[in-house]
Amino acid sequence: MNTDKDSRISNISKIKSFRKKSPSPSELVAGILKGDISALARAITVIESSSAKHSDQSQEIIKNSLPHSxxxxxxxxxxxxxxxxxxxxxxxxxxxxxxxxxxxxxxxxxxxxxxxxxxxxxxxxxxxxxxxxxxxxxxxxxxxxxxxxxxxxxxxxxxxxxxxxxxxxxxxxxxxxxxxxxxxxxxxxxxxxxxxxxxxxxxxxxxxxxxxxxxxxxxxxxxxxxxxxxxxxxxxxxxxxxxxxxxxxxxxxxxxxxxxxxxxxxxxxxxxxxxxxxxxxGYFNSNRKEQNKYWLLQTIDDQLKQEFYQNEKITPLLKKMTSEVVEGKLSPFSAAEKLIRLSKEQ
Amino acid sequence: MNTDKDSRISNISKIKSFRKKSPSPSELVAGILKGDISALARAITVIESSSAKHSDQSQEIIKNSLPHSxxxxxxxxxxxxxxxxxxxxxxxxxxxxxxxxxxxxxxxxxxxxxxxxxxxxxxxxxxxxxxxxxxxxxxxxxxxxxxxxxxxxxxxxxxxxxxxxxxxxxxxxxxxxxxxxxxxxxxxxxxxxxxxxxxxxxxxxxxxxxxxxxxxxxxxxxxxxxxxxxxxxxxxxxxxxxxxxxxxxxxxxxxxxxxxxxxxxxxxxxxxxxxxxxxxxGYFNSNRKEQNKYWLLQTIDDQLKQEFYQNEKITPLLKKMTSEVVEGKLSPFSAAEKLIRLSKEQ
Structure with missing residues (x-):
């Protein structure tokens, strides 16, 4: 009896859900390649997100955009x-x-x-x-x-x-x-x-x-x-x-x-x-290649440091040792060795 | 019968062995504090050596010299x-x-x-x-x-x-x-x-x-x-x-x-x-403190990188990925993530 109303509700929710649904990486890339500004903006939002789900998505978006960049x-x-x-x-x-x-x-x-x-x-x-x-x-x-x-x-x-x-x-x-x-x-x-x-x-x-x-x-x-x-x-x-x-x-x-x-x-x-x-x-192209390499090394460096400094064992000791090093009571090199050794302990 | 000769030989070898014997870290520090140039030179040689035995010795030398520096x-x-x-x-x-x-x-x-x-x-x-x-x-x-x-x-x-x-x-x-x-x-x-x-x-x-x-x-x-x-x-x-x-x-x-x-x-x-x-x-002292801190962070950074790049699993893949990144076929950030993940696998 309520079929009409039911189907209407169903349709509305379909539209709502469609609107809410995030476009897939391939949909976003297709939009980007057509020059669609809203696809570009959404794709950048995915890249800027730091969630793990978005990390895989952004890798896919980048990978498929790279050949056109x-x-x-x-x-x-x-x-x-x-x-x-x-x-x-x-x-x-x-x-x-x-x-x-x-x-x-x-x-x-x-x-x-x-x-x-x-x-x-x-x-x-x-x-x-x-x-x-x-x-x-x-x-x-x-x-x-x-x-x-x-x-x-x-x-x-x-x-x-x-x-x-x-x-x-x-x-x-x-x-x-x-x-x-x-x-x-x-x-x-x-x-x-x-x-x-x-x-x-x-x-x-x-x-x-x-x-x-x-x-x-x-x-x-x-x-x-x-x-x-x-x-x-x-x-x-x-x-x-x-x-x-x-x-x-x-x-x-x-x-x-x-x-x-x-x-x-x-x-x-x-x-x-x-x-x-x-x-x-030839500088224009060689510079871009150098920059690509630079960003690879830079990112490796950033991530290695990030993992070290986020290590729970390191944080309290680092603070103590840093102040000893600053005051000249401990050699910076000895302190670094001790901290690195500690970070590797399981 | 040969006592005289034996004791003479024994004395000579004692002297030889004494000459050969490296001075201990505390002997070196004592010499340094007296301004003895040869002790200073030998201590620097210990510091410059990269052997594990010398690493402990140099830590001790530095530690005991620091309060006088x-x-x-x-x-x-x-x-x-x-x-x-x-x-x-x-x-x-x-x-x-x-x-x-x-x-x-x-x-x-x-x-x-x-x-x-x-x-x-x-x-x-x-x-x-x-x-x-x-x-x-x-x-x-x-x-x-x-x-x-x-x-x-x-x-x-x-x-x-x-x-x-x-x-x-x-x-x-x-x-x-x-x-x-x-x-x-x-x-x-x-x-x-x-x-x-x-x-x-x-x-x-x-x-x-x-x-x-x-x-x-x-x-x-x-x-x-x-x-x-x-x-x-x-x-x-x-x-x-x-x-x-x-x-x-x-x-x-x-x-x-x-x-x-x-x-x-x-x-x-x-x-x-x-x-x-x-x-x-106040800059003179604050700068030295900053420098101490800088060397701590710098050494941590150096050592983290050294361990990563000396990792046997990394070397072959790094070369391949670097050239893909340089040619713009692979994002520097994706490559870095893959390499870091690999370096952590046991």
Whole structure:
């Protein structure tokens, strides 16, 4: 008697269950390869999850996306808070999509889990790019360690490439070790700076200037124009003092105004020129191979350490021994030997 | 009947056996604390040995020397081959012994095992210092890994300090990663440079300039004097572009001629000033504590990796997987997970 109602309920629950049902890895990969943004976003969520079930799934997604990856230009962008990274990425990304490019924006910011930081988190900071159908923006993944965050970002690059994105912009903050991670997963490294002597260098980690393929002096507008010119000369001179880079590329200095949209096209010219040169001299591909190897060794290293430090026998003794070592009462090497021996005991 | 002869033979063999007999760790430590150079040299040999028997002995030597260590100034000295490191150390070391200081010279050069390199190996390069009773010179220890070489050098510092040396100079070559190791075991880092634009920077690893507390332009003599002045200005300007150092110290630039013995006293003035300032602001001691902690973590890391890579099950598969990862056929993270799982199987 209730057949109609029953079948209606049954249908609704079928739809509900279908909606709830997570797509399988192969469905997600099929979606990614069609350039479906929601499949890409869900696949990244699977990768970012740390559950064991998702671990097998993400391995399958990566494995089947890998053959379709590698065709983008991967650009790392760093600079201290306040330098205008979001505004720059907005202007730069929009310029690229207007040229017909598909642009993905990712972020590496291990601090965001602690500070609930805003790196790309507040999408409203990139209002234009967010609405752009050729742009895909993803905030920094959560994670307790830089290694974990970097891993997730690096695997997201693979998925974005499989989804057909031509340019991947990876944002990071200019403090801490995240620049080394981003430098190790990109083809080109762009450092944003402000004009105005001295102070703008504060807060940038030592060594970052040496990673840069291009220094961009941002906010070169209004009364900053003259200062930006001076800064360009000063940075060019400083870069001249560094040894030549392995990639055979002489780092460049440019200035731009992200808010007035000036100088952005020239930045893209520099990058195109870099890609052309390094593909010709073989560095572009050899660097990517080196990076793959680096991430293998790095992950092995991370996991070995993680297992050691999570060993319940180690934790209390490590604390005691560390303070003895710090105070110079125990040799660091003796302490390490004892701890390693202990970790191997069954 | 043969008593006389027998007892004579017995006495000779006793003496022979006494001579052959290695001194015990406690005898060595007693010798070190008296400033006995031959006890110090033998103790360092024990530390440098990698035999299991010596491992226990060296632990005992270190343990009993540690309470008497820590009172020196540890100075790292680096520069590319040809910059005149040996001549500089000879001149600088002699100046210090003339001031009544006891000076030990050690070296970290992991390449020396492969190239049979000459870093401090050819003692004739420091003819004056070698004959100086207040100087102790020890070439770079042999070792297959930087970790091993660095460890041995760092423990040798402890012994030299226990033997009463006031200043420890640690030489390293300006290529590879050994500078980071030496920087991590010294209070003050001195970078030797040559005048003459551009070329002298070749071969210096990126990032070394940022470690320097003092850049010394060597060979500022004869027709190089003018060039050295220009180089001083240029390096000062370059250093100005770096962020301030954690130790609150603004890196200095000086010039000297090691062969003409000019400018050496001023270098010592800079170092004395550095020590005074950083002892006052607390950095000197906090840095040493940080370094102790760094070496504990570094050694744990080294040993974990060593065990993994020496695992017989891992070696063949690692090679195969590495090439798949390099070619982009396998994700570095999947490969790492598989290898780690394998290494744990019994």
């Amino acid at each position: 590698g065709h983008s230009i991967r650009i790392g962008i760093t600079g201290v808070p306040g330098v205008g990274k979001s505004t720059f990425i907005e202007a730069f990304g929009s310029t690229l999509t207007q040229l017909g490019k598909k642009v993905a924006v990712l972020a590496v910011d291990p601090s965001s889990t602690i500070s609930k930081g805003s790196i790309l988190g507040d999408k409203t900071r990139m209002q234009e790019l967010v609405r752009d159908s050729n742009a895909f923006i993803r905030p920094s993944p959560a994670g307790s360690s830089l290694g974990g965050v970097a891993r997730k970002t690096r695997e997201s690059i693979v998925l974005c490439e499989a989804a057909g994105y031509d340019i991947i912009l990876i944002e990071t903050v200019g403090v801490g070790q995240s620049e080394t991670a981003v430098h190790g997963m990109t083809d080109f490294f762009l450092l944003l700076k402000l004009a105005g002597a001295g102070d703008e260098l504060q807060g940038i980690k030592r060594g970052i200037m040496e990673m840069a393929d291009l220094i961009v002096i941002n906010k070169a507008d209004g009364k900053n124009v003259e200062q930006a010119k001076l800064a360009k000369v000063e940075f060019s001179r400083a870069l001249h003092l560094y040894p030549p880079k392995h990639n055979g590329w002489t780092p460049k200095v440019r200035s731009c105004s992200a808010t007035e949209n000036t100088g952005i096209g020239e930045i893209w010219d520099v990058i195109k020129n870099f890609v052309k040169k390094t593909k010709l001299n | 820590g009172h020196s100034i540890r100075i790292g000295i680096t520069g590319v081959p040809g910059v005149g490191k040996s001549t500089f150390i000879e001149a600088f070391g002699s100046t210090l012994t003339q001031l009544g200081k006891k000076v030990a010279v050690l070296a970290v050069d992991p390449s020396s095992t492969i190239s049979k390199g000459s870093i401090l190996g050819d003692k004739t390069r420091m003819q004056e210092l070698v004959r100086d009773s207040n100087a102790f010179i020890r070439p770079s220890p042999a070792g297959s890994s930087l970790g091993g070489v660095a460890r041995k050098t760092r423990e040798s510092i402890v012994l030299c300090e226990a033997a009463g040396y006031d200043i420890i100079l640690i030489e390293t070559v300006g290529v590879g990663q050994s500078e980071t190791a030496v920087h991590g075991m010294t209070d003050f880092f001195l970078l030797l440079k040559l005048a003459g634009a551009g070329d002298e920077l070749q071969g210096i690893k990126r990032g070394i300039m940022e470690m320097a507390d003092l850049i010394v332009i060597n060979k500022a003599d004869g027709k190089n004097v003018e060039q050295a002045k220009l180089a001083k200005v240029e390096f000062s300007r370059a250093l100005h572009l770096y962020p301030p150092k954690h130790n609150g110290w603004t890196p200095k630039v000086r010039s000297c001629s090691a062969t003409e013995n000019t400018g050496i006293g001023e270098i010592w003035d800079v170092i004395k000033n550095f020590v005074k300032k950083t002892k006052l602001n």
